[in-house]
Amino acid sequence: MLKISNLHAKIDDKEILRGINLEIKAGEVHAIMGPNGSGKSTLASVLAGREDYEITAGSVEFLGKDLLELAPEERAAEGIFLAFQYPVEIPGVTTVNFLKTAMNQIRKYKGESPIDAANFLKIMKEKSKLVKIDDQLLKRSLNEGFSGGEKKRNEIFQMAMLEPTLGILDETDSGLDIDALRIVSDGVNQLRSADRSFIVVTHYQRLLDYIVPDFVHVLYKGRIVKSGTKELALELEEKGYDWIKAEADAAEALA
Amino acid sequence: MSENIMQNQLISEFEEIQNNLNGKKQDVFNQSRIKAIEAFGNLSFPTKKDEEWKYSDVKKLVNATYNFHPKSEITHSDLESFELPDLEGIILYFVNGIYHPELSNVSDKDGRIKISTLQEAINDVNPLLTEHYGKYLKSETDAFTAMNSALANDGILVEIPDNVTLEQPIILRMINDTRKENVGSIIRNLIVVGQNAEVKIAEAYRSFGEESGFVNAATEVYVGKDARVDYYKVQNDNDVSYHVGTTQVYLADNSYFYSATITLNGGFVRNNLNLVLDGEHIESHMYGLYIPNKKQHIDNHTVVDHCKPNSVSNELYKGILMDNSTGVFNGKIFVRQIAQKTNAYQNCRNVIISDKASMNTKPQLEIWADDVKCSHGTTTGQLNDEAIFYMQSRGIPKKEAVKLQLLAFASDVVSQIKIDTLRDYLEELVKIKLDEIN
Ligand SMILES: Nc1ncnc2c1ncn2[C@@H]1O[C@H](COP(=O)(O)OP(=O)(O)OP(=O)(O)O)[C@@H](O)[C@H]1O
Ligand SMILES: [Mg+2]
Numbered sequence: 001m002l003k004i005s006n007l008h009a010k011i012d013d014k015e016i017l018r019g020i021n022l023e024i025k026a027g028e029v030h031a032i033m034g035p036n037g038s039g040k041s042t043l044a045s046v047l048a049g050r051e052d053y054e055i056t057a058g059s060v061e062f063l064g065k066d067l068l069e070l071a072p073e074e075r076a077a078e079g080i081f082l083a084f085q086y087p088v089e090i091p092g093v094t095t096v097n098f099l100k101t102a103m104n105q106i107r108k109y110k111g112e113s114p115i116d117a118a119n120f121l122k123i124m125k126e127k128s129k130l131v132k133i134d135d136q137l138l139k140r141s142l143n144e145g146f147s148g149g150e151k152k153r154n155e156i157f158q159m160a161m162l163e164p165t166l167g168i169l170d171e172t173d174s175g176l177d178i179d180a181l182r183i184v185s186d187g188v189n190q191l192r193s194a195d196r197s198f199i200v201v202t203h204y205q206r207l208l209d210y211i212v213p214d215f216v217h218v219l220y221k222g223r224i225v226k227s228g229t230k231e232l233a234l235e236l237e238e239k240g241y242d243w244i245k246a247e248a249d250a251a252e253a254l255a
Numbered sequence: 256m257s258e259n260i261m262q263n264q265l266i267s268e269f270e271e272i273q274n275n276l277n278g279k280k281q282d283v284f285n286q287s288r289i290k291a292i293e294a295f296g297n298l299s300f301p302t303k304k305d306e307e308w309k310y311s312d313v314k315k316l317v318n319a320t321y322n323f324h325p326k327s328e329i330t331h332s333d334l335e336s337f338e339l340p341d342l343e344g345i346i347l348y349f350v351n352g353i354y355h356p357e358l359s360n361v362s363d364k365d366g367r368i369k370i371s372t373l374q375e376a377i378n379d380v381n382p383l384l385t386e387h388y389g390k391y392l393k394s395e396t397d398a399f400t401a402m403n404s405a406l407a408n409d410g411i412l413v414e415i416p417d418n419v420t421l422e423q424p425i426i427l428r429m430i431n432d433t434r435k436e437n438v439g440s441i442i443r444n445l446i447v448v449g450q451n452a453e454v455k456i457a458e459a460y461r462s463f464g465e466e467s468g469f470v471n472a473a474t475e476v477y478v479g480k481d482a483r484v485d486y487y488k489v490q491n492d493n494d495v496s497y498h499v500g501t502t503q504v505y506l507a508d509n510s511y512f513y514s515a516t517i518t519l520n521g522g523f524v525r526n527n528l529n530l531v532l533d534g535e536h537i538e539s540h541m542y543g544l545y546i547p548n549k550k551q552h553i554d555n556h557t558v559v560d561h562c563k564p565n566s567v568s569n570e571l572y573k574g575i576l577m578d579n580s581t582g583v584f585n586g587k588i589f590v591r592q593i594a595q596k597t598n599a600y601q602n603c604r605n606v607i608i609s610d611k612a613s614m615n616t617k618p619q620l621e622i623w624a625d626d627v628k629c630s631h632g633t634t635t636g637q638l639n640d641e642a643i644f645y646m647q648s649r650g651i652p653k654k655e656a657v658k659l660q661l662l663a664f665a666s667d668v669v670s671q672i673k674i675d676t677l678r679d680y681l682e683e684l685v686k687i688k689l690d691e692i693n
Contacts (some may be wrong), residue, residue: 048648049647049648050644051644071647071652071653072644072647072648072653073647073648073649073650073651073652073653073656075648076647076648076649076650077650081648081649082648084645084648087645088639088641088642088644088645089642090642090645090646090660090663091663091664092662092663092664092666092667093659093660093663098646098649098659099649101651101655101659102646102649102650102651103650105650105651105652105655106650109650141663158649162649162650
């Protein structure tokens with residue numbers, strides 16, 4: 001589904017991604033872990049199409065298309081969804097209105113007619129139950145004055161509404177209380193299917209107890225320096241990153 | 256002799272009119288016009304040296320030639336091309352500054368309110384002319400006001416008697432028919448709202464044609480005790496038009512006044528909105544929205560004068576500036592020494608979406624009382640790129656995301672409009688204007 005090859009990205013002459021290789025097949029869940037500042041959010045943003053970064057080398061193929069050629073909205077319409085680490089407040093636009101606009105734009109891209117109001121409401125009811133999000137919240141300006149946890153829950157709600165092919169969750173677990181973590185994870189698990197994949201960026205093994213990944217990768221200094229299965233997350237929880245950093249730094253010194 | 260074309264032209268036209276008046280010359284009203292033309296002759300049009308006109312240059316305007324008495328053959332079917340909304344109300348059309356009864360709809364006139372055109376009022380010696388006309392807006396204020404007082408072609412005088420609530424809005428559609436030539440209209444309105452009476456009134460300006468139109472408009476509003484007035488000014492003129500207008504509002508005890516000034520299009524626009532809060536427990540709101548593009552220039556000057564204690568004034572003006580456009584906001588708040596317990600809020604917020612557009616904002620607070628709550632703020636910023644990327648990441652194309660953000664920004668003003676059809680229509684017009692973003 002997604003094939004990232006030798007991806008390099010920089011901002012203001014600072015190289016942040018330094019050769020990422022990652023392949024994700026349909027239905028798989030890949031967790032990405034790694035120390036602060038290692039480039040996890042950058043990778044997520046680059047996949048979603050943020051223009052602040054300059055891609056200096058490498059390629060990304062998504063469902064047979066050159067992803068890097070597409071505008072962010074085209075990527076979304078093709079099935080990429082990024083749940084932001086820091087969701088943005090949009091004053092004056094309600095979540096409901098925002099999602100209706102988004103959904104219809106995606107439909108337009110695909111050559112479909114706009115969704116009718118009744119149908120939209122029905123889907124909204126259904127999906128808001130999935131993540132137990134309050135109706136009142138959805139009538140407010142998007143993310144404006146939402147608590148940290150409410151913002152994260154709203155991200156997953158949006159994902160449920162837009163039904164992407166690849167969901168990228170950037171630290172969706174941070175800021176969630178224990179109950180919310182379970183609810184959000186349940187929501188994600190219900191969206192798991194044979195043709196939908198996820199990239200789950202997290203610092204905590206706990207989330208991976210709920211959303212069990214097929215693979216775990218460690219990102220360090222803009223590269224994936226270690227990959228494994230869910231046991232790797234347990235090992236990291238126990239030992240921290242120092243041993244991986246040491247290994248990676250030694251390898252880089254040799255190169 | 257003044258050194259601009261417009262002043263010379265208007266003064267000699269005035270003399271011609273006077274020569275044809277014969278017996279009417281001695282009328283009290285005509286005497287007031289003679290005084291106004293004298294004031295006009297002694298005043299000069301403002302230049303950029305005048306503090307109040309520093310950023311708004313009328314040199315080109317006052318040296319252009321306008322026909323101030325053109326005939327118009329505008330018809331119902333011409334109006335249809337405007338696709339105006341089906342507003343229910345008393346709808347009065349003024350074309351090139353003159354009332355056109357055949358286009359208007361005054362059938363709802365239920366006899367309780369008194370409404371007449373300025374020309375009718377002059378002929379009938381309407382008592383409003385002596386009691387209220389020119390009492391709030393003084394001719395000598397400046398050259399544009401003097402010009403208006405001396406030379407107004409037409410306009411309306413409305414009186415809402417005590418305790419009368421007019422459900423339907425009064426809508427003044429001011430059209431400049433500039434299909435053939437440069438057209439100047441001088442419009443003067445007077446709205447007198449009695450004790451505990453209520454009215455909604457809208458002035459809507461629109462050009463029809465490609466040539467330049469110049470509107471000099473002045474509206475005096477008297478809001479009696481416990482009265483309530485909603486006042487709208489909507490401007491949608493062509494790119495080569497000029498508008499210089501003043502709305503002067505007098506407010507008595509316990510009254511309520513709400514205004515929205517919405518400028519969608521116009522070459523050069525100067526709006527003066529002056530509120531005199533001459534009573535206690537008055538609630539006043541002033542909202543504004545301006546969306547210039549190309550080389551358009553929109554200048555809003557507002558004054559709130561708190562003369563008595565215990566009143567509230569609230570003001571929010573918002574601007575979206577595109578292309579090479581320029582905007583000006585000047586907001587004065589005066590709180591007199593006896594006006595204790597005044598609450599006065601002022602806010603002007605702007606989004607500039609082009610490197611070449613600019614906005615000048617100047618709040619001016621002069622507070623002589625000590626027990627007051629006043630605040631003011633101005634912001635001029637750019638689009639929020641984070642928000643736009645966020646929307647794009649959900650599938651909304653950049654242009655639509657920009658529009659959505661700006662519509663939300665504008666909605667603080669537009670959503671306040673209480674005439675539903677007008678609000679929906681303006682929302683639509685704002686969208687259409689935002690489609691012009693490159
Ligand atoms: N817009 C930017 N301008 C300058 N530096 C940036 C920018 N965006 C990211 N960086 C830098 O790139 C590096 C990687 O940042 P990134 O946000 O991708 O890290 P992360 O792995 O997500 O960290 P965290 O775990 O703290 O969320 C950091 O050093 C960060 O300061
Ligand atoms: Mg991050």
